[in-house]
């Protein structure tokens with residue numbers, strides 16, 4: 001044992017076990033890099049541990065250590081478990097990686113519990129401090145045991161043991177008090193007790209859960225708190241659990257927005273990432289996907305069937321059945337159905353984008369309109385421009401992208417092709433079907449292929 005008992009105890013050490021195989025995911029990717037609402041499981045673990053203790057959580061890695069360590073980066077410290085010999089063995093690896101003082105408290109969670117909240121960890125640690133119990137653990141009463149360890153109580157009501165499903169008698173299998181796997185230990189006791197763990201006879205692994213029986217045998221107190229909310233305690237072992245966790249997470253996020261004044265017509269079909277911001281009195285219609293760092297203002301109507309990813313949307317916008325990626329909409333914009341705004345686009349206030357308007361890396365000016373199937377790529381389009389049906393920028397010559405500039409009040413006629421680089425001056429007009437290959441002076445009208453000026 002590397003623990004040094006001559007030093008005064010450090011406060012709290014929090015440990016995340018992340019060295020398992022995760023084989024039940026049946027994936028090429030390690031379990032904790034699977035994601036919920038845009039965040040990996042290990043990201044979500046680190047969030048619940050962050051701020052709970054002053055020092056970084058200790059992440060136990062083993063199988064796929066490289067991937068997990070890269071994902072954790074600076075946010076944790078690491079212990080290496082040489083072989084996946086069980087959750088108890090992982091805690092031993094954590095202990096052996098700690099030089100210096102024995103921590104007064106050791107909080108251990110499994111890396112596959114992404115919905116665990118910081119409040120729950122704080123509650124456990126506070127309870128351990130208050131009672132001085134050797135172990136404070138959570139339990140949950142749930143009709144769906146999902147393979148969780150069963151809690152066996154003594155006649156006096158205290159916890160006697162956690163029995164893993166593989167080791168349960170038929171009677172024990174019927175128990176519905178389960179082990180979610182969130183523990184706070186007296187550090188000094190834990191560091192010593194780990195030496196007494198024996199491999200489980202069925203699986204040959206060292207189980208952290210056997211520490212409960214060990215504590216009882218030592219005449220120590222095990223304090224169990226029955227969780228009031230089971231949903232945060234889901235452990236992800238397979239893709240069914242992943243989908244269940246996503247649904248729970250989604251509802252948690254949706255509820256937060258609704259309580260803050262956002263109308264979500266159908267929370268079951270509304271998919272919002274945790275960092276998305278939405279202003280009050282905005283309505284989200286069914287089947288919307290709001291992801292990444294999307295921010296939506298007040299009094300908007302979004303959806304149905306819209307996907308906004310890293311989109312910044314102002315106030316009073318209407319986005320119907322459309323897609324917006326890495327772009328910005330100012331206030332009072334009407335859009336869709338079926339428009340697609342691609343990366344780097346800025347749509348200015350009061351603009352109107354109808355059906356099948358596609359824009360990429362474009363600035364579209366105030367009050368300008370693109371009502372029907374059109375494309376603007378690498379363009380700067382001024383205010384009050386009419387971008388008629390079927391207008392496109394031919395911005396790519398096979399080698400490079402070129403810019404198109406359209407000044408204020410221009411009227412770009414139906415089916416105009418703007419061969420970039422090209423500029424259409426203020427108040428200029430292009431005739432239907434014209435192919436504009438040269439700059440159009442302000443106020444001029446051009447027609448034909450290639451487009452030539454005509455007298456008004």
Ligand code: UD1
Pocket residue numbers: 017018019020021022060062081083084085086087088089090110111112147148149150162164178179180181206207208209234235236237
């Ligand atoms: C574990 C508990 C079970 C509990 C359930 C709750 C044990 C023995 N069982 O079972 O009582 O009801 O969680 O979700 O603890 N890990 C390592 N090294 C290993 C093995 C696992 O670091 O050698 C890590 C895994 O990466 C994972 C976590 O520990 O993040 C839990 O392992 P897992 O195999 O999912 O345990 P469960 O079977 O779910």
Ligand code: MG
Pocket residue numbers: 110112235236237
């Ligand atoms: Mg698990």
